[in-house]
Amino acid sequence: MKYDNYDVAVLGCGPAGLSAAINARVRNKKVLVIGADLCSPPLHKAQKIENYLGLPGLTGGELLNRFMDHFEMMEIERTTVKASGIMEEPDGFTVLLGEEVLHARSIVIATGIPYKSTLPREEEMLGKGLGYCATCDGPLYRDKDVLLVGHSDEAEAEARFMAEICRKVYYLPLYKGSWLDDERIQIINERPVEIIGQDFVEGLKVKDGQVYNIDGLFILGGETAPDRLIPGLLIEDKHIKVNRQQETNIPGVFAAGDCTGGPYQVAKSVGEGQVAGLGAARFASRQA
């Protein structure tokens, strides 16, 4: 897939993201939705939704199907490749999408319930021996000992890469299934509980009490917190700070749905998605 320039890039394909996308599309904008295979796992799991006006009595899955049908009717582009970074440019934003780079005039963030840390003190230790991209920071750990926590099997490739340059590589998978089988890599089948080290990462303690002494710790394949995705984005009480126009502190970046705060409810997300989508469309028009 080759990516073009877009008026509006929407991150997330839950109720807020889909609503933002159709609203920008109705304003005749070129829209890309960047979202996982399964849009909104929390909605998908909901037993019954009684309070989305006009569509009572559906299961979460049925309601999501109605949303997807509407979305597909609008012929909006969609990708399941994960965005790894967004940079402000004079005329909009550059979005890193796997190996590709695309340009969007405005952004809507609708990434759902805020990122939860994998470990206590994660934020505090970021850049002090803790990272979220092994291939980026790998060279710093040449001939040293590292531990990689993997949220999904996508992280295994990074473990193999690190095994080529590091002295010792531990891999702690947080998912079920079969894990990589590589004699250079030691698998740790335990829950991680505590980062050891004050000024710099020195080890990781797991649930059975054992401490693995390391020089570097990577947490991979988890959600990317929005303020790591877009540097400078203002967070307040763990949610993206927005005003009633769903504008964030960065001009051209809008946010909607659970990532902006509670109540975590469908109609609230759809409504905010609409306001964000219309706002992003208007912003894109001014940039054109």
Add this chain to the structure above:
Amino acid sequence: MKYDNYDVAVLGCGPAGLSAAINARVRNKKVLVIGADLCSPPLHKAQKIENYLGLPGLTGGELLNRFMDHFEMMEIERTTVKASGIMEEPDGFTVLLGEEVLHARSIVIATGIPYKSTLPREEEMLGKGLGYCATCDGPLYRDKDVLLVGHSDEAEAEARFMAEICRKVYYLPLYKGSWLDDERIQIINERPVEIIGQDFVEGLKVKDGQVYNIDGLFILGGETAPDRLIPGLLIEDKHIKVNRQQETNIPGVFAAGDCTGGPYQVAKSVGEGQVAGLGAARFASRQA
């Protein structure tokens, strides 16, 4: 109809009001919706709504029917009697509803696109010879000359009442149809354009240039602006000021939909209605 005590009283039955009502009902609250016979005339007139997620391609009327079906399923009480005033009490609010008085622990205002004045300088002249309730202020104009502007035939009873105590009564209907036929009352079939008088109402000028000299002017049966309905309610740029929790400046009073600002769109109203309805339900629980 005899009115009881309610947890939540919702003013307005457009998308925001209905959404607020079903959300408070889902929280097991006793809810009353106060709304006109036809809910949301602007939505009713909309040709096609493409951007309410999950229900594409319906006319405004069809979408409103879907909303009403959902609302009726929830078995929520409803009245078409117009609220004429709301007063704060230590344990909630007193709502004046025609001849009846009811009590509600919390209020959701969802009265739609803001009230437009009938005449320039209307706000400025309020209480200076201009009023919105002839039966209330009538005695002040005994043996004087008054002009009543009627937005609907409900105003005709007030004109007849004034004819009993005033010297001269003019009646200017702003609606089509047949008007009252009363020899004591002079009908003016013209558009009102200007209030004459600086410190006090002295006359009303109509479109053909004629000026009717009067001591009092009444504008009847139009919408009641929310801040006249609830004294002290903060308005900003013609809209009710709310925060992201849809709270107004008065604790226990929430607002949602077009009355809180643009964009005037269905999903935005439904989403805000949800947040307001859940907030009002929570407030009512704390009062219980």
